[in-house]
Amino acid sequence: MSDNLYNIEPQEFAILERHEVGNCITYVLEPISKPTRCPDCQDTNFIQHGINQRKARDLNEFNKLVGIVIKGHRYRCKTCGKTWVDTYKSIDDAAKMTNRMRDYIIDQCLKTTFTNIKKELDISITAIEKIFAKYTEEMEGQRQIVAPRILGMDETMLNGIYRGMYVDVENRRIIDITSDRKLRTVRQWLALLPEKERTECATIDMWGSYKDALRMEMPNVFIVIDKFHVVKHLNEALDTIRKKYTATLTDKERRHIKGNRWLLLTNSEELEGMNAMRLQDILYSFPELEKPYVIKEEFRNIYLFSKTRAEAEQAFEQWKTTINDYPEYLAFADTVENWRTEIFNYFDFRFTNAVTESLNKVSKEISAQGRGYNFNVLRAKLLYRNEAAKPAKFAYHEPQRPSTGVMQDMTFTFMTPFFGKKKSVEVGAGTDIDVLSEQISEIVEIRQRLGRINRYANKFKYWDEPKGDK
Numbered sequence: 001m002s003d004n005l006y007n008i009e010p011q012e013f014a015i016l017e018r019h020e021v022g023n024c025i026t027y028v029l030e031p032i033s034k035p036t037r038c039p040d041c042q043d044t045n046f047i048q049h050g051i052n053q054r055k056a057r058d059l060n061e062f063n064k065l066v067g068i069v070i071k072g073h074r075y076r077c078k079t080c081g082k083t084w085v086d087t088y089k090s091i092d093d094a095a096k097m098t099n100r101m102r103d104y105i106i107d108q109c110l111k112t113t114f115t116n117i118k119k120e121l122d123i124s125i126t127a128i129e130k131i132f133a134k135y136t137e138e139m140e141g142q143r144q145i146v147a148p149r150i151l152g153m154d155e156t157m158l159n160g161i162y163r164g165m166y167v168d169v170e171n172r173r174i175i176d177i178t179s180d181r182k183l184r185t186v187r188q189w190l191a192l193l194p195e196k197e198r199t200e201c202a203t204i205d206m207w208g209s210y211k212d213a214l215r216m217e218m219p220n221v222f223i224v225i226d227k228f229h230v231v232k233h234l235n236e237a238l239d240t241i242r243k244k245y246t247a248t249l250t251d252k253e254r255r256h257i258k259g260n261r262w263l264l265l266t267n268s269e270e271l272e273g274m275n276a277m278r279l280q281d282i283l284y285s286f287p288e289l290e291k292p293y294v295i296k297e298e299f300r301n302i303y304l305f306s307k308t309r310a311e312a313e314q315a316f317e318q319w320k321t322t323i324n325d326y327p328e329y330l331a332f333a334d335t336v337e338n339w340r341t342e343i344f345n346y347f348d349f350r351f352t353n354a355v356t357e358s359l360n361k362v363s364k365e366i367s368a369q370g371r372g373y374n375f376n377v378l379r380a381k382l383l384y385r386n387e388a389a390k391p392a393k394f395a396y397h398e399p400q401r402p403s404t405g406v407m408q409d410m411t412f413t414f415m416t417p418f419f420g421k422k423k424s425v426e427v428g429a430g431t432d433i434d435v436l437s438e439q440i441s442e443i444v445e446i447r448q449r450l451g452r453i454n455r456y457a458n459k460f461k462y463w464d465e466p467k468g469d470k
């Protein structure tokens, strides 16, 4: 009999028949254990009356699809009238596949595309999506997120769509990603964020929906445009000026400037040694670029040297008088005007925003790796199927001391029952940006190394090619 058990954990089925037709195997199974008592009245006086047949799918066997037919039983208690059917550990009630097949699918969702899973298991994309959505919902229930003191709102491009990204800036954790960053989506996300009163400041890029959603859902939060995003726009303006200018140059001149573009866009204080000299050489050889470069650096100086908001706003007014020859900078100044309040809020609420730059690098890589993947899968990979995904950290507080009151001549104490220390979330769940960034550096390095090996291999292939044979 035991030779004839179906291979599944726990072992609970005997094989009655096995059919193999083409690419499919069908097992007809029967449960090996029988009930001993009525589940309701615990009486042993029950009878079997009929068959409860179920059809389900199981994991492939040697690349062949497997179907199982379980011939379970139907029972009736003669004492209380209760009727019931066999239930199993390896397959949930009413499920159309075994639990191990479901777990395998969830696992594969995180490793490959839905289309590949469909091909391997011959199961519809809709069914795969449903399984994964259920898993996601379970995982979501376990993730304890809270509003951070400083909430960062940023974007990441996944499969050609801008997604909303939400960050605990102080603790350097990605809290969540939403499928897009439309007002409705962002607003709904904010509405559902627990403990909103914790948030004092939100740092955003210049995306209207972030500002509008914050105004609606968290009206007391101080909104600051991240310095990084302002400087990014500034650099884009300079780069457009450079492009326009280099288009007028001869090929020889253009070669000289080519490859040195990054020198113009790098923060001057970050250039060292040779690179600083190369920049000097470029500005000397192409004096038309010197003024726009200086204007860019002058704007950055507002951030570097202004001590107060008033000082910064005054410096900006002064800066605007120097840009009239450059429509690109005039357009940039308009952008600053449109976001004036939030941009200069930075001078009232200076937080370290180094996280935005790391995030930018991380999000580029997620975007590159995520091509073709379903959004929910990418989100799951980032938020809970990752070494960098951290659970919430808790803080424990002493219970409140018993309060003492005086009534007439009696002193008495209101005893607070002692339930141990009180637990509250200190840092909400999220994905550690630094750990993620480390992982990504490794992946990038491996990819570069593979690239080198491939180039090397191709070289050999080239030389090994038989010559002259046609």
Ligand SMILES: [Zn+2]
Residues within 6 Å of the ligand: 038, 039, 040, 041, 042, 043, 077, 078, 079, 080, 081, 082
């Ligand atoms: Zn009964």
